[in-house]
Amino acid sequence: MIHWQLAQVMRFIRNMLPVFVILLSNLYMIFGAGLDTITVSQLMSDPETVTSNDGAFKLGFFSPANTTNRYVGVWYLTESNVIWVANRDRPLEDSSGVVTISNDRNLVVLNGKKQVVWSSNVSNIESNSTVQLQNTGNLVLLDSLTGKTIWESFKEPSDTFLPNMIISSNQVTRKKDRVTSWKNPSDPAVGIFSTSLDRLNVPEVFVWNQTQPYWRSGPWNGQVFIGLPRMYTSAYLNGFSVAREDDGTVSIAYSLPNHSFFGTIALSSEGRLVYSSWMNRRQVGKRVIYYSNCDIYGFCGAYGSCDPDKVPICRCLRGFEPKNREEWDKQNWTSGCVRKETLRCERSEASTGDGFEKLQMSKVPDFALQSSVSVDTCRTECLNKCSCTAYAYDAGIGCMSWRGELIDIVRFSSGGLDLYIRQAPSEFKGGRNMTSIIVVTVIVGAFLFATCAYFLWRWTSKRSARTERSPSLVLSIRETHPENRIAGLSGELEQVKIQDVPVFNFENIATSTNHFNLANKLGEGGFGSVYEGELKNGQKVAVKRLSRASRQGTEEFINEVTVISKLQHRNLVRLLGCCIEGGERMLIFEYMPNKSLDFYLFDPAKKSVLDWQKRFNIIEGVSRGLLYLHRDSRLRIIHRDLKPSNILLDAALNPKISDFGMAKIFGGSEDEANTRRVVGTYGYMSPEYAMQGLFSEKSDVFSYGVFLLEIVSGRKNSSFGNQEESLSLLGYAWKLWNEGEIESLIDPEIFNQENVEQILRCIHIGLLCVQELAKERPTMATVLSMLNSEIVNFPPPRQPAFIQRHTELQGESSHRSHESNSINSVTVTNVDGR
Structure with a gap:
């Protein structure tokens, strides 16, 4: 009896199997849009969606703010974070649209009349295809048999640059990928701004206003874009990489530190790059990467320098003057500047008469020429070419030089590069004199220097002997108006006695730092410079030398000696001694490698x-x-x-x-x-x-x-x-x-x-x-x-x-x-x- 009932059940299952298959197929057709794929046998109707496997991305229909037009797009988490749009320039006017795979095996968007309003538009697809929304946000058209990618949205980006997306440009074919802005926040149609990778000999990211440059990142040095100083300090701009291939293709991409983070860079309809970030799928910030007038390409014109912290923000470079004074006074700076005096080499004279002015912490100009020579050779080559107007050097890039006009120079408070601007001899202190005058001056100067050095040595030796015999150091400072800093060591005197502080001889300190050689310089602060030194016993020290030119620091010098000489703790820097001879005031610290x-x-x-x-x-x-x-x-x-x-x-x-x-x-x-x-x-x-x-x-x-x-x-x-x-x-x-x-x-x-x-x-x-x-x-x-x-x-x-x-x-x-x-x-x- 049991065997008979089991046989009946099996017979029923066999008879009903086709029905189950048809039922499951219908259910897949109805609910399949909730999966991450679309096949030839199904379509996605408004308002259905396709969701990536991890649930982060969705493909579906949406309407931007202030419009009822319908678009097909991909978004991250919510429709407010649209990252890609299919039918940007052909919106659907109602909710009758569908997304499906057409007879020619392309991904298409159809309106209510079954007309194609957008297609992936790949020709000669040989076998059936499927569409998949990947966990990266990339919408891909795949060959059903081989799994090979036929088309992908990452290769046709809209206004958003995503992690793992690659934007490329080719030096040979001139083909380049572009991210394009929306026309306005309510219209995803292609706007007037686009961004791409350009200047491929020294790659830079550009934002273009139609065909005119609007913003540029400055050259890539292997770690950062040097015209974007916030990359040095902002973790959200980490993860970028630029690659160069043998066929002339240069590409940029960026990655995230771990799966908890997600970030997008969108080009707004106003032409600004906006970074949005999420952590554990919760939005934590939205930041505009650039925002001041100085970021606008060439805002101060040729040979103009833009500094957002100065008023006015535009100034002519040293040795230059406004090309149109009237417009310049109206703060219309795009006319730029012109050189006051022609360069010596332009007058067919020896090019060595020209020199260079250093512009620190700068966004270097556009149109850099690159060569792999040393920094010294870089300077020499520029000086020997009359057409060379400036040079800069970066360890990751090499030598950069410029021919002709210098445009889009920006001054930073940190970061950037030192830019060396070619100047006529008259721009330097004292100018250049005739050879005979120079020779006479050098001879007389050498004689006077030798005489003074001899007497200074005699006086220093005697004073050092007296100082070294002294059990303590007595410093004298002049009391000035209470609102001002102490500026000298003469006048009304107040004695400050500092005990238990070793006193070093100036000559020994100078010798230990190789006479304060720039190669020994560790840094520079508000009151002077710090040098690495090595005493005769082999001990390394840091020598803080108060600048003679500074009107500040004497009070701080005395205060520091007074305070730190009485402190001993493993987490406080140790003062080894001080030196005061003539106008020199120095502190000697333990060296911190x-x-x-x-x-x-x-x-x-x-x-x-x-x-x-x-x-x-x-x-x-x-x-x-x-x-x-x-x-x-x-x-x-x-x-x-x-x-x-x-x-x-x-x-x-x-x-x-x-x-x-x-x-x-x-x-x-x-x-x-x-x-x-x-x-x-x-x-x-x-x-x-x-x-x-x-x-x-x-x-x-x-x-x-x-x-x-x-x-x-x-x-x-x-x-x-x-x-x-x-x-x-x-x-x-x-x-x-x-x-x-x-x-x-x-x-x-x-x-x-x-x-x-x-x-x-x-x-x-x-x-x-x-x-x-x-x-x-x-x-x-x-x-x-x-x-x-x-x-x-x-x-x-x-x-x-x-x-x-x-x-x-x-x-x-x-x-x-x-x-x-x-x-x-x-x-x-x-x-x-x-």
């Missing part, structure tokens, strides 16, 4: 050296150093200029706080002091200090909080522009904190699930340290306990300072700081306390 923290932290090519454990070690070391200054040393000291460039790294990347020129010593009962002379670096100053001149331990805590957020994010507090909807790193961090997206702040170089908890703890501490009110900030003792998990329950942070006032403070600055990656980068700004 790994320079300063900012040398690594803000350089995309170097920041990988600092993994999370190294960064946390630096955070903890700086914390202990500050705690020692505030509580554990025999003096209570407020540093007042804590920032990454003042954190030096030894051979093992251990941190040492440096530069105590701004430091203040507190008495035993003092907790707060007031000054009319506010010094330090904007972006790191606490609000009560910057606005009222009040400083305390909590002033350093605020600076430490900024430093902490910078080391976690890998971004400078000052690296944000108004286009990023945050005036500073503090504002950006606060925005992410409130939106529950604080993980997006983490530098991708250190993002790891194993470290996230500790990193988030540091971010929380950083936000507590930068709160508006000093009394709400923790002490350094509390910070250390938090870092070491001795305190578990943290209070919620309040809104940081300067979210609204950051721009105002920068506007009050008496001068702009230019920080360098050096052993003693110093930035001093004077503000009257209010």
